[in-house]
Amino acid sequence: MPHRNIRKPSIGRRVAVAGVLFAFAIVVVIVTALVLSALGEVSHNVNALDDQRSLETTTGALKTFQNQLAATLNDYAAWDDAADHAYSPDGSEWLINNYGDMTVNSELFDTAVLIDSERHILLAYHNGSPVNWTLTDYFGDGLADMIARVEGMSVGAVPEASGFVKTRDGIAATGVALVRNKNGLLSSADGERRYLIFARHLTPEKVDGLAQTYVLNGLSLLPADSPAAFFVNIVNPRGTVLGMLTWHSQMPGDVSLRDVKPRILTAVGLIGLFLLALLIIGTAALRKLKADEALARHELLQDRLTGLHNRPGLFLGLNERLEQSQGDDSYVNLIYLDLDGFKEVNDSFGHGAGDLLIKGVAAALKVMVPKNALLARLGGDEFAIALKGNDARIAGRKLCEDLLALFSEPFMIGERVAAIGCSIGTAVSKAGDIDGEELLRRADMAMYEAKENGRGRFMAYEPYMDTRREEKNQLEADLKYAIEHDEISVVFQPVVNTLTRRISGVEALARWNRAGYGPVSPDVFIAAAESSGLIDQLGLAVLQKACHAATEWPHVKLAVNVSPVQFRNPFFAAQVLSILEEHDIPPARVMLEMTEGYFIHHPERAGTAIEKLKQIGVSIALDDFGSGFASIGYLRRFGFNRMKIDKSLVVALDEGGRSLEMLTATVALARSLGIPVTAEGIETEDQAAILQLCGCDELQGYLFAKPMPADQVTTMLAQQETPVRQLKVS
Numbered sequence: 001m002p003h004r005n006i007r008k009p010s011i012g013r014r015v016a017v018a019g020v021l022f023a024f025a026i027v028v029v030i031v032t033a034l035v036l037s038a039l040g041e042v043s044h045n046v047n048a049l050d051d052q053r054s055l056e057t058t059t060g061a062l063k064t065f066q067n068q069l070a071a072t073l074n075d076y077a078a079w080d081d082a083a084d085h086a087y088s089p090d091g092s093e094w095l096i097n098n099y100g101d102m103t104v105n106s107e108l109f110d111t112a113v114l115i116d117s118e119r120h121i122l123l124a125y126h127n128g129s130p131v132n133w134t135l136t137d138y139f140g141d142g143l144a145d146m147i148a149r150v151e152g153m154s155v156g157a158v159p160e161a162s163g164f165v166k167t168r169d170g171i172a173a174t175g176v177a178l179v180r181n182k183n184g185l186l187s188s189a190d191g192e193r194r195y196l197i198f199a200r201h202l203t204p205e206k207v208d209g210l211a212q213t214y215v216l217n218g219l220s221l222l223p224a225d226s227p228a229a230f231f232v233n234i235v236n237p238r239g240t241v242l243g244m245l246t247w248h249s250q251m252p253g254d255v256s257l258r259d260v261k262p263r264i265l266t267a268v269g270l271i272g273l274f275l276l277a278l279l280i281i282g283t284a285a286l287r288k289l290k291a292d293e294a295l296a297r298h299e300l301l302q303d304r305l306t307g308l309h310n311r312p313g314l315f316l317g318l319n320e321r322l323e324q325s326q327g328d329d330s331y332v333n334l335i336y337l338d339l340d341g342f343k344e345v346n347d348s349f350g351h352g353a354g355d356l357l358i359k360g361v362a363a364a365l366k367v368m369v370p371k372n373a374l375l376a377r378l379g380g381d382e383f384a385i386a387l388k389g390n391d392a393r394i395a396g397r398k399l400c401e402d403l404l405a406l407f408s409e410p411f412m413i414g415e416r417v418a419a420i421g422c423s424i425g426t427a428v429s430k431a432g433d434i435d436g437e438e439l440l441r442r443a444d445m446a447m448y449e450a451k452e453n454g455r456g457r458f459m460a461y462e463p464y465m466d467t468r469r470e471e472k473n474q475l476e477a478d479l480k481y482a483i484e485h486d487e488i489s490v491v492f493q494p495v496v497n498t499l500t501r502r503i504s505g506v507e508a509l510a511r512w513n514r515a516g517y518g519p520v521s522p523d524v525f526i527a528a529a530e531s532s533g534l535i536d537q538l539g540l541a542v543l544q545k546a547c548h549a550a551t552e553w554p555h556v557k558l559a560v561n562v563s564p565v566q567f568r569n570p571f572f573a574a575q576v577l578s579i580l581e582e583h584d585i586p587p588a589r590v591m592l593e594m595t596e597g598y599f600i601h602h603p604e605r606a607g608t609a610i611e612k613l614k615q616i617g618v619s620i621a622l623d624d625f626g627s628g629f630a631s632i633g634y635l636r637r638f639g640f641n642r643m644k645i646d647k648s649l650v651v652a653l654d655e656g657g658r659s660l661e662m663l664t665a666t667v668a669l670a671r672s673l674g675i676p677v678t679a680e681g682i683e684t685e686d687q688a689a690i691l692q693l694c695g696c697d698e699l700q701g702y703l704f705a706k707p708m709p710a711d712q713v714t715t716m717l718a719q720q721e722t723p724v725r726q727l728k729v730s
């Protein structure tokens with residue numbers, strides 16, 4: 001039988017769980033990092049895009065600021081009225097009204113200057129007031145280039161120029177335009193030129209206005225080369241940086257990231273929690289499964305009725321102990337216990353009572369065996385106990401004695417009392433030198449020997465037991481073969497009438513000449529047939545042969561031995577009747593001899609069986625009276641037709657003592673019950689004389705005849721006229 005070691009839930013599992021948890025943590029961290037870095041990138045890109053937009057917007061705003069001025073200048077310079085008044089000596093008022101006064105609170109320009117070809121200032125206004133400065137004073141050198149450019153323009157080009165210059169009041173979009181008619185021509189013909197100069201300063205208010213219009217955060221005007229992350233340079237037509245517009249990056253990506261980050265982290269956290277919950281649930285489910293499995297295994301190793309270990313459970317524990325004993329050089333003692341008479345309890349009280357008895361025995365054993373011992377039920381009525389230790393042999397012996405003492409008392413099964421015994425076999429292993437299976441086999445063998453030796457005892461395994469068992473097996477095999485091949489023969493021992501000494505009957509006795517061994521004593525092979533279940537077949541074969549022979553001697557009674565085992569067969573009476581009818585033998589001629597054993601142990605069933613046999617008309621003799629425990633009471637109870645006194649009582653006569661009185665009393669008692677008595681084993685005339693005096697009406701023994709083949713019986717009967725004594729067969 002294969003036995004697997006059952007492992008306890010190991011450290012390995014915990015390590016695995018920790019590993020999975022760790023992997024989960026890593027996955028969650030990596031996912032979080034990936035998501036955050038992706039978001040970071042998106043936010044960075046969004047920031048960059050926004051910065052780019054701000055740059056373009058600011059550049060555009062500056063350009064628009066300059067273009068606006070240029071467009072205004074164009075409106076005011078290319079104007080027929082202006083062309084009239086600018087060149088007229090009395091145009092001053094018009095010019096003040098339309099140019100000078102317009103510089104106040106104007107969205108379009110804050111400075112207006114009119115100059116002539118010599119660049120003399122004819123009119124200069126700033127914020128609605130006339131001012132008194134020179135062009136270079138006020139505009140620095142930034143304006144001169146523009147004026148020069150307009151002056152030098154070819155015919156057909158628009159005589160205007162614009163750009164940023166730095167004035168005393170700050171940076172301003174500035175433009176220069178030739179004052180002319182709308183159609184581009186001048187009114188005067190003398191070649192005089194008037195140039196109109198407009199400027200509009202980037203005042204803080206204007207910068208704020210731009211910031212609002214273009215949605216530029218923190219837009220401000222700073223001197224050139226100020227430290228700033230985001231800026232657009234304001235450059236004059238010569239390419240000189242005059243200043244810079246700077247702004248704060250709005251970092252919309254960062255803002256969004258700040259917005260979504262908690263949500264992302266929450267989501268990742270939730271996923272992490274979900275996975276963790278999944279892991280926890282999974283682990284719990286796994287643990288439950290393992291527990292279920294362990295329980296199932298435990299049940300697999302347990303006997304259902306008693307809760308003790310079963311056979312696999314025993315082997316598991318036994319092998320563990322053997323392994324340990326190998327380590328510490330100790331003994332393992334296996335005690336194998338089989339109940340005697342359990343089958344009978346089962347048969348007569350029923351299986352329910354049988355189960356109760358087994359439970360009771362199990363409970364008693366639990367109390368008796370030491371705590372660290374292994375206790376198992378191997379099925380049916382067999383139990384095993386394994387003890388381990390340096391004193392396992394002595395402790396085992398003591399336990400066996402206690403067990404026998406326990407079984408010497410009757411067991412209570414509910415209201416009923418059952419007398420059961422037990423037979424015990426033990427086997428020992430030292431330092432694990434014998435494996436579990438072999439140990440159990442040896443203990444079983446020893447138990448079997450204990451049963452063979454009369455039950456109710458314990459025996460320790462000895463190697464000879466193996467040999468004996470083997471021999472017995474071989475004997476049984478040969479006997480089976482012999483029965484099946486009609487090799488069992490029958491001899492007949494005459495029984496004589498005490499007074500006449502003539503043959504009144506014969507007893508059929510089985511004989512077996514075992515091939516290769518010679519004759520085997522019936523005491524041996526009958527017992528073997530009984531224990532191996534061959535007795536029914538053998539008994540009927542003997543009856544068959546005896547009846548066949550007896551047809552030759554119609555006036556002689558025929559006695560046939562019946563084994564108690566045959567009584568259990570419910571068809572026995574019917575089978576006997578059928579054989580008698582087959583040979584036309586009247587049942588009244590036939591006597592079945594039975595030994596006492598069955599009557600003592602199973603009085604009820606024996607009574608029933610005898611009744612059945614009596615009904616078919618055969619008579620029944622109690623054989624071997626005086627060899628066992630049968631008392632005269634049995635004779636009356638079962639209504640035996642005859643009693644046969646065992647030869648041991650006859651032999652005892654020679655030894656003197658009180659045996660004669662006992663014999664006399666026994667026969668007298670039987671006779672007083674109306675039961676005739678036969679004396680067996682008569683070998684001497686003295687014995688014959690005494691038993692005749694005692695009152696035995698029939699005698700049997702070597703003195704008269706030994707068991708003989710049927711034809712010799714025929715011969716003897718033919719010579720009946722002469723006294724039997726002289727016909728004695730040697």
Ligand code: C2E
Binds near residue numbers: 493523562700
């Ligand atoms: P048993 O029924 O008591 O048979 C009488 C035994 O005593 C026979 O031994 C017989 O040979 C022996 N015997 C007879 N007279 C004398 C004598 O004067 N001195 C001595 N020493 N022995 C004498 P056997 O044939 O060896 O049979 C032994 C037992 O085997 C029988 O005892 C009987 O119980 C059993 N047996 C024999 N044949 C059968 C059978 O066919 N069926 C069953 N069930 N049992 C049988």
Ligand code: CA
Binds near residue numbers: 507561623
């Ligand atoms: Ca007999």
Ligand code: CA
Binds near residue numbers: 623
């Ligand atoms: Ca006998």
